[in-house]
Amino acid sequence: MAAKLNRRRFLAASAVALAAPSIVRARNANEKLNVAVIGVANRGAENLKGVTHENIVALCDVDPNNAKKAREQFPKAEFYTDFRQMFDKSAKGIDAVVVSTPDHTHALPACIAMSLGKPVYCEKPMAETVAEVRHMRELAAKYKVVTQMGTQIHEGENYRRVVEIVQSGLLGDITQVRVWNSSKPVGGKRLATKPSAAFDLDLWLGPTRAEFFEAEMNKSSWNFAWPHFHWRWWWEFGGGTLADLGCHYIDLPYWALGLTSPTSASATGTKTYTGDNTTPDVMQVAYTFPAIKTRPAVKLSWEHGVTGPNGGKDTYKGYGSGILFEGTKGKLVADYGKYLILPGEFAKGFKAPEKSIKPSIGHHKEWTEAIKGNGTTLCNFAYSGRLAEAVLLGNVAFRAGKEISWDAAKGTTGDAAADVFLSREYRKGWELPK
Incomplete structure (x- = not known):
């Protein structure tokens, strides 16, 4: 490889x-x-x-x-x-x-x-x-x-405040993080309307094998409407919703908990939308991250195509997409711009730590x-490479159809x-x- x-x-x-x-x-x-x-x-x-x-x-x-x-x-x-x-x-x-x-x-x-x-x-x-x-x-x-x-x-201030709270220990030991996103792909066909006469399909394909469009490339009129966004719903070009949004949402627990490489990943999902797209619109991924000196082992779940964790059975008002940190003392749910301390009784006596992470330039x-x-x-890339690697391992597990182990040192399952x-x-x- x-x-x-x-x-x-x-x-x-x-x-x-x-x-x-x-x-x-x-x-x-x-x-x-x-x-x-x-x-x-x-x-x-x-x-x-x-x-x-x-x-x-x-x-x-x-x-x-x-x-x-x-x-x-x-x-x-x-x-x-x-x-x-x-x-x-x-x-x-x-x-x-x-x-x-x-x-x-x-x-x-x-x-x-x-x-x-x-x-x-x-x-x-x-x-x-x-x-x-x-x-x-x-x-x-x-x-x-x-x-x-x-x-x-x-760069956002909200992520910085959440990181400070998690790392302060005020929530206790965090062994479970649940991440969900409500986004779903747009179903479609690989063939629609060619965007412009100047558009070079072969150049756009780049390293991807030309056979994907081989039957169409010699036609005088052919369809191709999605090269500027909807490409991401085919495995040949992207990794679906997980690859699209996973790095944004899983970035928060990665930063807050100092996560590195998972030791295992398993995934399930379904394609419920119409079209010849190949990535799932509803998906669940479970990662295991090993314990380190400063924290215990962490289970992290990712779900998309739902408005809450556990297949959408659990919901948090105002958080159609979000990240839930489950600590031994309390919980915190967050999205890009806000966070909420749970449960109510714990939240009443909660006081956020002093700001320690400087604003981004x-x-x-x-x-x-x-x-x-x-x-x-x-x-x-040292930090983001590990984050992106973990995100993409969810797709590897899904496509393999089985739970995978991950040896980060050797780069193999x-x-x-x-x-x-x-x-x-x-x-x-x-x-x-x-």
Whole structure:
């Protein structure tokens, strides 16, 4: 698995460029960075907005029409439809790279950038597969680049207050965390209306095998309406609701409890919506995290397609999606913007600890300032890689149809049939750099 992903060049034409990291230009703490943004519409537009305090020197998007607004905003920036060409032609003028593509094309541009010594900001869940996430984490450490995963809610004040409460011990020992999300996929077909004549389907597919659309690619008229969002409901491109939202919600218990790698995961789910989508719209995952010196072992459950834990049997008013910490003294339920102490009697005498976690300067700015030597990133790939890995292991367990064990040191479940879902086959010309 590792050899398949890690030991090939992505293009013969890029062999010289990837042979050694480029030297990132020297800068002082007040100098602006030259930033390249890959994927510049929808979520990408928000990430572009987040780094406009720096110099935007390159834009890349497979759909020129979808990138029209960004190109008008930054007319001096070089524009590319293929990020491989962007790195070949403009790498020397780029200081840092933002990756906002669909999950199936997160790993490759991020890995190319890091192998060239470029800091990377990458949208969640870092990559489509566990193997890709682990490789990205390894490259970040190898090339010593500043990284940040796009879990923007991590900057929020509410998450900081919850972390302080949990870590204060006021809730007692926490051995169970329940996370749920009410979101459900939109059912559909892989074929709808082609978004624009300029859209290059083969380029959008990237490392994914072209056979997914092979029957349609030679037709003069074919359908394809969902490349800019609904791709995530097919295993070839994303990981469903769990991969979409798991890193945002499970981030809170990961941070508060200092979770690292689960030792086991099991999952069940159903596909109740219509369409040829392949990811489940209702899903339950159970993780086990081992005890450490500062806390006991933790059971963490994830559910989506429900409005409360235990299949929606338990509900908390105002928390259609949420995170429930169950302590030996009390409980806390939270979402992005608020939290509630339970039960009522315990809440009456509850006093939150003094604030100890400083306000964020902004999730994107945290990354750009860290590149300049001003502070560090909280959601760097060392932290976020473990979070994303755990999230994606839920999908591995679901697709394997069995409970899996996880050996984080070796990167294996110990089950060949389950290990198949840790990685994927790359098309020739799209392989990850070392």
